[in-house]
Amino acid sequence: MDFLLSPSLMLSPSLMISLPALGRGLVYTLELAAVCLVASLLLGLVFGVMRYAGGRMLHALAIAYVEVFRNTPVLVQILWFFFALPILVNFEISAFIAAALGLSLNSGAFSAEIFRAGMQAVPKGQWEAANALGMSRARVMFRIVLPQAVRNMIPAFTNRWIELFKLTSLASVIAYPELVYSAQQISNSYFNPVEVFTLVAAIFIAIVIPASYLLRRLEARLRRSAP
Amino acid sequence: MTTDNVIEISGLRKSFGAHEVLKGIDLVVPKGKTVVLLGASGSGKSTLLRCVNFLETPTAGTVAFNGRPVGTPKGAAGERSYSDRELRVLRARIGIVFQQFNLFPHMTALENIMEGQRAVLGRSREEAAARAEDLLARVGLAGRGGAYPSHLSGGQQQRVAICRALAMDPDVMLFDEATSALDPELVGEVLRTMRSLREDGMTMLIVTHELGFAYHIADEVVFLSEGRIYEQGPPEQVMLHPKGERTRQFMLGHSEFRLPHLD
Numbered sequence: 144m145d146f147l148l149s150p151s152l153m154l155s156p157s158l159m160i161s162l163p164a165l166g167r168g169l170v171y172t173l174e175l176a177a178v179c180l181v182a183s184l185l186l187g188l189v190f191g192v193m194r195y196a197g198g199r200m201l202h203a204l205a206i207a208y209v210e211v212f213r214n215t216p217v218l219v220q221i222l223w224f225f226f227a228l229p230i231l232v233n234f235e236i237s238a239f240i241a242a243a244l245g246l247s248l249n250s251g252a253f254s255a256e257i258f259r260a261g262m263q264a265v266p267k268g269q270w271e272a273a274n275a276l277g278m279s280r281a282r283v284m285f286r287i288v289l290p291q292a293v294r295n296m297i298p299a300f301t302n303r304w305i306e307l308f309k310l311t312s313l314a315s316v317i318a319y320p321e322l323v324y325s326a327q328q329i330s331n332s333y334f335n336p337v338e339v340f341t342l343v344a345a346i347f348i349a350i351v352i353p354a355s356y357l358l359r360r361l362e363a364r365l366r367r368s369a370p
Numbered sequence: 371m372t373t374d375n376v377i378e379i380s381g382l383r384k385s386f387g388a389h390e391v392l393k394g395i396d397l398v399v400p401k402g403k404t405v406v407l408l409g410a411s412g413s414g415k416s417t418l419l420r421c422v423n424f425l426e427t428p429t430a431g432t433v434a435f436n437g438r439p440v441g442t443p444k445g446a447a448g449e450r451s452y453s454d455r456e457l458r459v460l461r462a463r464i465g466i467v468f469q470q471f472n473l474f475p476h477m478t479a480l481e482n483i484m485e486g487q488r489a490v491l492g493r494s495r496e497e498a499a500a501r502a503e504d505l506l507a508r509v510g511l512a513g514r515g516g517a518y519p520s521h522l523s524g525g526q527q528q529r530v531a532i533c534r535a536l537a538m539d540p541d542v543m544l545f546d547e548a549t550s551a552l553d554p555e556l557v558g559e560v561l562r563t564m565r566s567l568r569e570d571g572m573t574m575l576i577v578t579h580e581l582g583f584a585y586h587i588a589d590e591v592v593f594l595s596e597g598r599i600y601e602q603g604p605p606e607q608v609m610l611h612p613k614g615e616r617t618r619q620f621m622l623g624h625s626e627f628r629l630p631h632l633d
Contacts, residue, residue, distance in 0.1 A: 271425050272472035272531075276486035276538060277462030280454070286485065290476050 157333035158342065165339070168325030169346060175242060175311045175321060180304055182247035187254025194255060195262045196284060205255065212252035218313050221245035225317045242314035250307045257299045261292035297362040304358075305351050322346065374401050375437070376542045376573045377422060381448060382431035384417055391417045393597035394431070399542060404574040406584040406605075409594035410620060415577045418594070419546050422575065423464040424457050435460055436541065462490045465535030469547040471527045473519040479506065479530045480515030483537045491538065498537070505533035509563050525556030529563055542573040549580060581624050585609050593617045 194205035212220065225241035228234075236244075265288050273283040315324035326343045330336040377399040384392040391414045399405050407415040420426040422433060424440070430448035432439045440460055441450035473482050483502035487493040493501070506515055509529040519527050528548060535543060545564065549557045561583050568574065568587055578584055584591060584605065591608040593601045593616075601614045612618045 266472075268468060268470050268472035269474065272468065272474070272534075273485075275423055275425065275461050275464075275466045276534070277458040277460075277490040278486065279458065279489075282489050286489065287474055291474075294476075 155335060155338050157329075157335045158338045161329040161333065161335070161339060164325050164329055165322065165342065165346075168320060168322040171319065171325075172311050172321040172323075175239065175246070175314060175319070176308045178243050179246040179250060179307055179311070182243065183250035183254050183303075183307065184300075186247060186251025187256075187258050190251065190255035191258025191262065192284060195259050196280065209252045209255050212248045213256070215249075217245055217249040217310055218316065220249055221313055221317060238314065238317045238319035241317055242311070242319050246307060246310055246314075250303060250310075253303055254300070257296050257303065258292070260299070261296035262288050264295050265291045294362070294365050297358060297365070301355050301358040301362075305355060308351060308354075309347065375399065376401050376435070377575065378432075378434040378437070379418075379422070380432050380434075382418070382421060382433065383429045383448070384414075384421055384426060385429045390429075391597055392421070392428075395597075395599060397592060397599065399573060399575050400589075401573050402571045403589040404568050404576065404587050405590045405592060406588040407575070407577045407592050407594060408581070408584060408608075408620070409600075413594040414597045415594050416546055419466075419544050419575060419577050422544060423461050423466055424452060425466075427452065435463070458490070462486070462538055463541050464544060465538060465540035465542070466544040466546065467528065467531050467535055467548045469550050471519070471524070471531045471551070473527055473531055473534070475519050477518075478515060479511070479517050479519070479522065479533075482519070482530055483515075483534045486534065487537050501537055502533065505536055506530070508566075509533055510559070523556060524552045525559045528552065528560045532560075532563055532567075536567075542575065543567065545574065545576040545578065547577050547579065549578065579624075581609065581621075593620065 190205040190208050193201040194209070197205065221242050221244075224236060224244045225238065228241070229236050269287055269291065270283060273287045278286070311321055312323040314321050315327060318324060320328075322343055326339045330339045333339075375398045377397075379395055379397040382392055382395040382397075383390065395414075395418055397405070397418075407418060409415045417426055421428050424433075428450070432441070432448075432450065434440065439450075440456065441452040443449075444451040473479075474485065477485065480499060480502050483505060484495070484498040487498035487501060488495065503512075503515060506512055509532060511526060511529055511533075514522070514526065519530070522530065532543075532548075548564070549560050552560065557580065561580065564574070564576070564583075565587055574587075576584070576587070586605075588605045590602060591605045592599055593608055593612075593614075595616045601608055601612060601617045608617060609621060612621055
């Protein structure tokens, strides 16, 4: 770890020059991650509920979605949306849209499974008690089952979101100028891969560790407030 | 058509797979009366109770509520189909209390009692809260509305569950072994609550293993055996002078049941 503290890294002029570009790359990374996080959460909710409580058709549809997107590499999905989809629909798709589609749909498939498992862990007696009051299915779902399920799902979602955040780096292969793509450009120009990629790794750590700490805190608070 | 029977069950059958649990039950619960179902475990009494508000869907036969048969006939074998909407309306008017309480753990006692009133009866927050407070006071839990279920004893949770059902102003209350999951010292408080309901004229259908309680509270006792009604009548007759051999064996098997035990 000595090299991290060595003057050559800290004072490297090439690294100082690179910082603004890396900063822009980080902003692109965060944008992509935020969009995919929200989209995958919504996809997960919709398909998770469909699989858990939907009729036969919806159930089958949800299974098909999960199986397709969970069992293919996310890199292939990104490349497919970027290179294959435009040919099929004859419509230009930006690197951002292609990456967001691939990552959201992939992460949404995993999230659907997290939602389903969380809801299945809610005791059957909760459904019975709510049904016995005459509540509608939707009301039971959103007032009784999901609030209880969400609490159990936070650890799984913490893992999922860490994974999703790191997977945004795959967008670099279709030249979406996020952190890793920027780092590649910089290191190609200044021949300083040690400094640049070390810094990129450090940036990921600096974001992931505090974020997962906050999510653990949130989980602990939810457990305390409404036992 | 008018009737004094809140519930009329006729020809009710229920199978789980190849196993027939209920083999043709005919039973009425008259308005203001308390009917207690007794029987060994596996005799079908809980299933029968759960068929009344369609937590279990009967395989055949009819359940009539306030004189109106639930569902519409389908097929020749006595099957019926039930719409979600019809069952929701029905269930709102039938209270049920479960062995495991089944309170909503993420809601306070008060919120538990308000939920059905708000969601199904469309009462305002203030109205629902006021009703909930009234009921809590009635079961001896005044001031505990802010507590979460996990901070209440089993007996307190069950009394909240009774309030949750009563808040819907049901025409009949079903009790499915409401005291079986309680520590012995907590059983009394729940039984007292149930008895006060009877004094208020509530119509009740009760499954219980508390025979002393059953004897005192029942207008009619129904003894089930192997999915059929084996013997029924007033408690003195069925419980003290049973005609059938199985009823006699059942009563003998419950030696803790002694009379008189009036308090």
